[in-house]
Amino acid sequence: QRVQFEMWDSDEPVPRLELLKKVKGCDGILCVLTEKIDAQLLEAAGPNLKVVSTMSVGFDHLSLDELKKRGIRVGYTPDVLTDCVAELTVALLLATSRRLIEATHEAKTGGWGTWRTLWLCGHELANSTVGILGLGRIGVAIAERLKPFKVKKFIYTDVAPRPELANMIEAEYVSFDELAKQSDFLAVCCALTQETHGICNWNLFSKMKKNAIFINTSRGGVVNQEDLYEALSTGLIAGAGLDVTTPEPLPTHHPLFTLKNCVILPHIASASYTTRNAMSALAANNLLAGLRGEPMPKELKL
Numbered sequence: 333q334r335v336q337f338e339m340w341d342s343d344e345p346v347p348r349l350e351l352l353k354k355v356k357g358c359d360g361i362l363c364v365l366t367e368k369i370d371a372q373l374l375e376a377a378g379p380n381l382k383v384v385s386t387m388s389v390g391f392d393h394l395s396l397d398e399l400k401k402r403g404i405r406v407g408y409t410p411d412v413l414t415d416c417v418a419e420l421t422v423a424l425l426l427a428t429s430r431r432l433i434e435a436t437h438e439a440k441t442g443g444w445g446t447w448r449t450l451w452l453c454g455h456e457l458a459n460s461t462v463g464i465l466g467l468g469r470i471g472v473a474i475a476e477r478l479k480p481f482k483v484k485k486f487i488y489t490d491v492a493p494r495p496e497l498a499n500m501i502e503a504e505y506v507s508f509d510e511l512a513k514q515s516d517f518l519a520v521c522c523a524l525t526q527e528t529h530g531i532c533n534w535n536l537f538s539k540m541k542k543n544a545i546f547i548n549t550s551r552g553g554v555v556n557q558e559d560l561y562e563a564l565s566t567g568l569i570a571g572a573g574l575d576v577t578t579p580e581p582l583p584t585h586h587p588l589f590t591l592k593n594c595v596i597l598p599h600i601a602s603a604s605y606t607t608r609n610a611m612s613a614l615a616a617n618n619l620l621a622g623l624r625g626e627p628m629p630k631e632l633k634l
């Protein structure tokens with residue numbers, strides 16, 4: 333069975349109005365996370381639409397209720413990006429805790445004087461407690477990579493204990509408050525949902541240690557950025573590394589960019605050639621299987 337397709341051949345997102353026109357009558361849509369797949373778009377596509385395949389593990393850009401209501405199947409790309417995202421999370425964590433961006437800046441711009449005892453000191457992983465907010469495949473992969481740095485203890489919280497995953501990394505289930513209180517490093521790995529929206533706010537930051545490093549490679553929406561700014565600029569916590577923000581791109585005049593103790597990356601956690609190739613192949617295969625009415629390699633159960 334042949335499939336006719338039209339491709340948006342640009343790195344820029346499809347302008348919304350153009351997308352709304354182009355989806356009319358389509359049987360399937362392959363999208364990335366910049367496309368909002370909501371009621372308006374589904375209406376514009378019309379009744380032929382059977383499958384939406386997103387080239388991402390996150391699915392907060394999809395209105396799942398609307399898709400379910402219309403019986404539209406959804407494909408996504410978990411697993412193939414886990415190693416890549418975990419690797420970047422570790423890189424971001426170390427860049428933040430060991431102040432690498434500040435350090436290269438100082439070296440390049442004349443701030444490098446004589447060797448000084450406390451200059452550019454950071455916080456080390458050895459003997460630390462690492463907390464994971466939302467334990468899934470990616471959280472486990474991060475912990476596996478951090479373990480050789482001699483982390484003392486892994487703790488996590490989630491809506492309920494996840495013993496199978498937790499056992500893989502000997503992580504202890506704790507309450508949200510305990511996660512805040514005990515973590516020297518806190519990695520956010522949860523999906524963005526109604527429940528997790530803004531969950532990293534003053535309530536969390538005010539309970540964290542002064543030496544704590546906060547890392548987010550999930551979605552910007554889980555963080556209240558005003559509260560994070562306050563926490564970072566008043567020394568309530570030591571630093572933050574963010575691969576995701578609200579909005580994206582984060583405007584260059586955003587206050588978070590003024591902080592030395594905040595490292596901001598432009599949503600690149602899955603950006604390796606190998607992983608992006610694997611994600612696109614999986615997204616294409618999900619789409620084709622969905623169109624043929626066959627089981628998808630990775631289908632999101634609605």
Ligand SMILES: O=C(O)[C@H](O)CO
Binds near residue numbers: 365
């Ligand atoms: O959801 C995802 O897949 C990431 O944010 C981009 O790879």
